[in-house]
Amino acid sequence: MSESKDFLRVKVEEDLKAGKYTKIITRFPPEPNGFPHIGHAKSIYINFGIARDYQGHCNLRMDDTNPTTEDMRYVEALKDAVTWLGFEWNESVRFASDYFPKIYEYAVALVKMGKAYVDSLNEEEIREYRGTITQPGRRSKYAQRSVEENLELLERMKNGEFKDGEHVLRARIDMSAANMKMRDPLLYRIRHAHHFRTGDEWCIYPMYDFAHCLSDYIEGITHSICTLEFENNRDIYDWVLDALELTPPRPYQYEFARLGMNYTVMSKRKLLELVDGKYVNGWDDPRLPTIAGYKRRGYTPEAILNFCEQIGIAKANSMVDVAQLEFCIRDDLNKKVPRVMCVVDPLEVTIENYEGEEEIEASYYPHDVPKEGSRKLPFSNTIYIERDDFMETPPEGYYRLTPNQSVRLKGAYILTCKEVIKDENGVIKQIKAVYHPDSRSGNDTSGIKVKSAIHWVSAKHAKQVELRLYERLYKVDMPESLEDLNPDSLHVIKNAFIEPAVIEQKPDVRFQFERQGYFYADPIDYTDAKPVFNKIVGLKDSWNKKVEKKEPAEKPTQTKKVVVEGEVAPMSESELKLYDRYINELNLNSEISNILARDAKLSSFYEESLNILNSPVSLANIVANEVARELKQNEVIKFTPTQIAGLVKMIDEETISSKIAKQVFEQMVQNGENPEDIVQSKGLVQISDPNVIEPLIDEVIAKNQDNIAKYKAGNKNLFGFFVGAVLKATAGKANPKIVNQLVEQKLSS
Ligand code: ATP
Ligand code: MG
Helix, strand or coil: CCCCCCHHHHHHHHHHHCCCCCCCEEEECCCCCCCCEHHHHHHHHHHHHHHHHCCCEEEEEECCCCCCCCCHHHHHHHHHHHHHCCCCCCCCCEEHHHHHHHHHHHHHHHHHCCCEEEECCCHHHHHHHCCCCCCCCCCCHHHHCCHHHHHHHHHHHHCCCCCCCCCEEEECCCCCCCCHHHCCCEEEEECCCCECCCECCCCEEECHHHHHHHHHHHHCCCEEEEEHHHHHHHHHHHHHHHHCCCCCCCCEEEEECCEEECCCCCCHHHHHHHHHCCCCCCCCCCCCCEHHHHHHHCCCHHHHHHHHHHHCCCCCCEEECHHHHHHHHHHHHHHHCCEECEECCEEEEEECCCCCCEEEEEECCCCCCCCCCEEEEEECCEEEEEHHHECCCCCCCECCEECCECEEECCCCEEEEEEEEECCCCCEEEEEEEECHHHCCCCCCCCCCCCCEECEEECCCCEEEEEEEECCCECCCCCCCHHHECCCCEEEEEEEEECHHHHHCCCCCEEEECCCEEEEECCCCCCCCCCEEEEEECCCCHHHHHHHHHCCCCCCCCCCCCEECCECCCCCHHHHHHHHHHHHHCCCCHHHHHHHHCCHHHHHHHHHHHHHCCCHHHHHHHHHHHHHHHHHHCCCCCCCHHHHHHHHHHHHCCCCCHHHHHHHHHHHHHHCCCHHHHHHHHCCCCECCHHHHHHHHHHHHHHCHHHHHHHHCCCCCHHHHHHHHHHHHCCCCECHHHHHHHHHHHHHC
16 A cells, blocks of 8 residues: 555544444445446445455445346446456345345335425426525425325335326425435335336335435445545435434445546446447447456556556546556556567568578567567568558658668568569559578677668468557547547558467467557457457557647758657657667667657666666666656656666676566665665575576476476467466576576476
8 A cells, every 4th residue: 555545545544443343344336237437447446445455345236226227237247347357346246126125114214203205296396396506495295294194105106006206205304405415305216117136026216315325334334435426415325324313333425536537438328329329349349448348458457457546536526638547558568568570561572582481589578688488480581561661762761671771670680672563553562672691680790780670570471360450439538429439440450460479379468569559369359260459559659649740840841850660750860869879889779779869868877877887788678668767757766877787787697687687676766775785685696506496397397287288288388387487486586598498408308
């Protein structure tokens, strides 16, 4: 839990301390009339989170008092959402409808106490009699009915003797109360409708204000947390529980601000309209803000919870930028997912001087090199590259392939264009090129300078896949009607080509397709015959850029444009200079170079660390990732370039693993301690001694015989599992390279 507690937790702690309750019991009480959305995620996070933090429990209760709109399908969706977010409700799912008999008894009790009466005004009259904010209301003449008469009428209402709207049961409170809700609120109404659980058993249904507080009481809820629009209902909540003179302890209601997000509609009613009207493809359409939609799209529960944590709990309504949610998704995936290559708009390249085939061992985490995990990348004489990664007559600042400019194929060789083949309409059909045998990544002795690296796939080995790219569902930030829908929210690309390793992985795996974004195998439509991937989120916030682009550029001819990794924002002269230096002198990749060059604070930090340690690539990695993150979040940072150089030196010399380095870094961030001292005092020195590691591997193997059998039966993906388990056994201190080698030996023996 964070240091500064939100007002709800402050209250909970007060109540515990005062002995008001011995155990905290909360509830999440959705109405099962639609699929839950990101707003519900916030409520789930608050209710289940508080129960978890104070060793209490949280109930999942369906607030099913409105028979006409509710459905079991929505109950299932709500259960799925809670489970997927990682929470467990107490005992079984509860239903307000289970309490109908009990609630009816409470109604009878109120009547007997003279605190409720049957009113026979019609809807319009009731409204009229209620008065206005400036004028008090009048009580209905029916309020004078005797207790006996009221009891009899209520009974007959229950028995179905009246039509809808003929009578209602009302609380006798105060027709001139300043809070309009307190002007004799309705407790029961007649509804001859079939309920999805109680069937035709009831034809009177309790109103929210009557059912909710009593359901809370029946379940022993201590803190009934709801959104701000119920603030005025709190008086009724308290009135009902007090009027019935119930045995304590009783629950109290607290309100927090509901989540609103731009470019998004969040009411279930509006979502239902989109689903029913087929403006989207069902409740789990990946463009919807429903939990089911997010899940299908590939968002992770961790990222959503992180978002809920970030937005916090406030008492004033506010609008959250959807970019913040997207940031959380990206931030989570960036740390976790493997990077692979997929060509979205293929252009064929024939490499004339290449014969045969080879498989290149390529890291899944090229940005985080010592992180274990790699795949075999087939290379052959026909490849696909992205159509816009080649330009015949490029503008100034274009750094990719042209007839006069070579480019690096990521993870592989440098490529030089020899000939451009066009069809009768002048459209480029094919490129003929040569590769440079001595330029292979990691072992480049060619001396050829290139300005960027592009992704590619081997045509013969690649698999054709469908990509579904999503834009925002609405084109305006405060959508109001269907007219605000973005007509281009879905793009389907039928002939993208993906490297084979991606297809061999089982579904439910997320990837970064290099330079394209994060993708997830569609859990419904993906088949081996037709693999379908959903775009989870782009690599950067492309939306803002798009909006910017629409505005006319100020000086279109004078700004020098540099095109990096599909990005088009111009760099200044000095940034360009740095960028050139990073790419050409220091051999950094274009992504890292781009990050460093565009940020003066970062590049000077980098240059300073480089003065101390000549390890440009490793330093760049840590500066562009970890250091950049800290600089973004904090005004003042406690660590220095010298200390970062010290940290990288220990990684380079294999004194510590890069995983441990992250741990050390976290501590440096906290207190500015020297990395060498942290490693010393915590005993984090990397374990490279096979004599220490081997017994650990044996242990992992002994404990996981079923996985061994699967591995031997051909499931080679489990290799990573074994490596991971061994690393875990040493709390990340084992040298991953050595562990890899040893595990390989053991498994093949
Ligand atoms: P909607 O208007 O979307 O239908 P609702 O408030 O009617 O929402 P319920 O199913 O009654 O939805 O809500 C269950 C719980 O989730 C309630 O406690 C409600 O306050 C909370 N909740 C609903 N929407 C939001 C939101 N946008 N932000 C935070 N909490 C929400
Ligand atoms: Mg509702």
